[in-house]
Amino acid sequence: MSSKNDILAAIAANKPDPQPLPIGLYTPESGYNLTNRFIENVTLIGGAVHQISIISEIEQFISTHFPSAIRIITNNKSLKNVGTLLLNNDLDKQIPHELENVDLTILDAPFGVAENGAIWITDELLHHRVLPFITQHLILIIKESSIVASLQQAYSMINNQDYGYGVFISGPSKTADIEQSLVIGAHGSRSLDVFITGQASY
Amino acid sequence: MKDHAQLAEAFNKDKERVTWHDETLWFVRTKRDKAAHKFAGWEQLRETASQIKNNVLSNLDSYLLQFEANAIKNGITVHWAKDAAQHNQIVLSLLQKHEINSMVKSKSMLTEECHLNEFLQHNGVEVIDTDLGERIVQFRNEPPSHIVLPAIHLKKEDVSDTFHEHLGTKKGNSDPQYLTEAARQHLRETFLTRKLALTGVNFAVAETGEFVVCTNEGNADMGAHLANLHIASMGLEKIIPRREDLGIFLNLLARSATGQPITTYSSHFKRPRNGQEMHIILVDNGRSIQLGRKDFRNSLKCIRCGACMNTCPVYRRSGGHSYHTAVAGPIGSILAPNLDMEKNKDLPFASTLCGSCTNVCPVKIDIHDQLYKWRQEIVKSGYSPKSKTIAMKAMSVSLSKPMVYDISGKALRFTLRYAPFVINNKLNPWYKQREMPAAPESSFKKWYEKNRSKKNNNE
Numbered sequence: 001m002s003s004k005n006d007i008l009a010a011i012a013a014n015k016p017d018p019q020p021l022p023i024g025l026y027t028p029e030s031g032y033n034l035t036n037r038f039i040e041n042v043t044l045i046g047g048a049v050h051q052i053s054i055i056s057e058i059e060q061f062i063s064t065h066f067p068s069a070i071r072i073i074t075n076n077k078s079l080k081n082v083g084t085l086l087l088n089n090d091l092d093k094q095i096p097h098e099l100e101n102v103d104l105t106i107l108d109a110p111f112g113v114a115e116n117g118a119i120w121i122t123d124e125l126l127h128h129r130v131l132p133f134i135t136q137h138l139i140l141i142i143k144e145s146s147i148v149a150s151l152q153q154a155y156s157m158i159n160n161q162d163y164g165y166g167v168f169i170s171g172p173s174k175t176a177d178i179e180q181s182l183v184i185g186a187h188g189s190r191s192l193d194v195f196i197t198g199q200a201s202y
Numbered sequence: 203m204k205d206h207a208q209l210a211e212a213f214n215k216d217k218e219r220v221t222w223h224d225e226t227l228w229f230v231r232t233k234r235d236k237a238a239h240k241f242a243g244w245e246q247l248r249e250t251a252s253q254i255k256n257n258v259l260s261n262l263d264s265y266l267l268q269f270e271a272n273a274i275k276n277g278i279t280v281h282w283a284k285d286a287a288q289h290n291q292i293v294l295s296l297l298q299k300h301e302i303n304s305m306v307k308s309k310s311m312l313t314e315e316c317h318l319n320e321f322l323q324h325n326g327v328e329v330i331d332t333d334l335g336e337r338i339v340q341f342r343n344e345p346p347s348h349i350v351l352p353a354i355h356l357k358k359e360d361v362s363d364t365f366h367e368h369l370g371t372k373k374g375n376s377d378p379q380y381l382t383e384a385a386r387q388h389l390r391e392t393f394l395t396r397k398l399a400l401t402g403v404n405f406a407v408a409e410t411g412e413f414v415v416c417t418n419e420g421n422a423d424m425g426a427h428l429a430n431l432h433i434a435s436m437g438l439e440k441i442i443p444r445r446e447d448l449g450i451f452l453n454l455l456a457r458s459a460t461g462q463p464i465t466t467y468s469s470h471f472k473r474p475r476n477g478q479e480m481h482i483i484l485v486d487n488g489r490s491i492q493l494g495r496k497d498f499r500n501s502l503k504c505i506r507c508g509a510c511m512n513t514c515p516v517y518r519r520s521g522g523h524s525y526h527t528a529v530a531g532p533i534g535s536i537l538a539p540n541l542d543m544e545k546n547k548d549l550p551f552a553s554t555l556c557g558s559c560t561n562v563c564p565v566k567i568d569i570h571d572q573l574y575k576w577r578q579e580i581v582k583s584g585y586s587p588k589s590k591t592i593a594m595k596a597m598s599v600s601l602s603k604p605m606v607y608d609i610s611g612k613a614l615r616f617t618l619r620y621a622p623f624v625i626n627n628k629l630n631p632w633y634k635q636r637e638m639p640a641a642p643e644s645s646f647k648k649w650y651e652k653n654r655s656k657k658n659n660n661e
Contacts (some may be wrong), residue, residue: 011438015261017260021257117463129475134427151453163472164472169466169467170467175382176351177334178381179357180226183379183382185383185386186420
């Protein structure tokens with residue numbers, strides 16, 4: 001307790017005169033094609049984007065690209081034929097460590113951000129927070145109409161949402177810690193495929 | 203203890219490596235430029251971030267209290283640590299309480315500043331750093347040399363040797379893909395078996411009591427989501443007022459650091475997961491003192507992107523280890539003297555004051571001005587190096603008296619022409635890595651009189 005009081009007293013004695021928060025200094029860029037910018041950014045950071053008209057195209061993609069995937073988890077009900085396991089309350093009973101052998105995870109996500117190719121997801125949809133990290137490969141599905149231009153808009157959508165954990169994911173796990181050479185697949189997922197469904201909104 | 207110049211001299215022995223280091227960091231800087239120039243409204247974004255941080259510093263105590271209240275409401279335990287020793291003791295007590303003797307840690311420059319690893323090792327706790335670069339330097343018993351790129355001073359052959367020794371990779375295989383895969387396998391096993399994970403904090407939101415951790419590898423999340431206990435250590439200055447402010451800072455951080463549009467993972471921790479304990483340690487360790495130094499308090503606005511290091515001509519050619527402090531480079535050189543002026547008296551002099559650091563700083567810290575001001579503080583406190591003081595005094599005499607100036611100019615030209623060995627020798631630090639210039643025929647004063655004085659210009 002005394003450390004807290006000492007710290008607060010030192011700050012109170014030393015802090016500068018009140019400075020206001022800035023208002024309206026910065027306005028995000030607008031007037032461009034959100035889908036194109038989103039795709040450009042996801043591709044730049046090592047992910048791949050696929051625009052599809054029906055969900056079953058994802059099944060086709062999985063059988064072509066992940067023929068040897070054994071344990072597949074999804075929260076999308078129309079993909080239950082693909083997923084060996086649907087995220088549900090039964091899975092909640094498992095400890096997160098039991099997800100260690102998940103080959104592929106396919107998640108519906110609420111929205112993406114055009115200006116940096118980031119996709120927002122919260123623990124309500126994940127069931128296990130570690131899932132998008134521990135899985136070997138990750139597929140995220142977003143509606144085209146859900147793409148927002150900027151992080152500023154993203155946070156005004158998130159607003160005061162009461163999540164326990166939320167994350168912006170942009171691309172597969174990566175590192176450049178050895179001589180600055182980019183290596184995809186550090187500790188988290190080795191790949192990220194983003195599927196965009198439906199119509200654009202302008 | 204060796205100072206920056208001596209340590210830099212050792213780093214400069216391997217010319218090829220210095221050139222590589224210099225060019226690689228400059229490449230990162232150019233990636234930052236590309237990202238910044240592409241982003242419409244970049245300057246307004248910087249100005250907004252700078253003003254938010256000014257607001258934070260002026261309300262730091264109330265934001266910290268607001269953050270604490272909200273974090274407690276979210277089920278997080280909040281600890282306050284006045285200094286490194288208190289911080290380390292809190293971590294150790296939690297380990298002891300839960301009878302844990304091995305843990306994982308993701309990148310946290312604060313724990314480097316507090317020398318947490320050494321402290322825990324002395325107390326029988328095994329700490330495994332999980333960021334790839336940090337794991338590499340940990341195997342080698344070295345500190346990180348850069349806050350974002352911890353192993354940037356090493357070549358892939360060095361990493362190959364280190365991994366061969368510690369992880370049994372094939373001798374001589376220095377393919378980064380192969381080496382990263384070896385670390386992935388080794389650390390996956392570790393993540394699955396450790397009960398306690400410590401992470402740093404990039405931003406803590408007063409309004410919601412949540413904190414955000416940014417990584418590209420996903421190591422902070424792998425550790426935190428698998429451990430029963432998550433400790434997040436943060437410096438007091440990491441507070442931001444509102445969740446929406448993240449929209450400003452997340453746009454600046456990765457673009458300034460590596461030129462990426464955002465880090466791969468920006469994780470928002472608000473509540474512990476079911477059955478998990480979550481702790482936050484708020485660490486002062488000199489920050490409240492720095493807040494009271496009018497000329498230097500702006501250094502607390504830093505978001506640790508490393509842009510000032512990547513652009514610094516001195517950092518690029520002297521390497522992070524020459525700064526003998528947890529945070530190297532220009533920003534480290536204005537933070538370190540606050541903690542210990544005598545020990546770090548050399549660091550504000552490890553700069554050309556070119557101002558490039560100030561130009562790239564995403565929160566507009568006047569870094570090079572502060573370096574200049576620290577020099578004055580250091581001289582006033584009597585810590586400046588003797589040889590420099592004598593030279594400065596001699597210069598001050600010759601510059602203030604025209605006759606002395608003329609004579610010393612003549613003497614220098616004479617020496618450079620007829621006895622260059624007096625100057626071009628090992629005793630003169632300016633001779634290292636360079637030749638002294640040829641002496642001009644005459645002084646500028648004489649040249650001006652001859653070519654530009656009034657009588658000649660009347661033609």
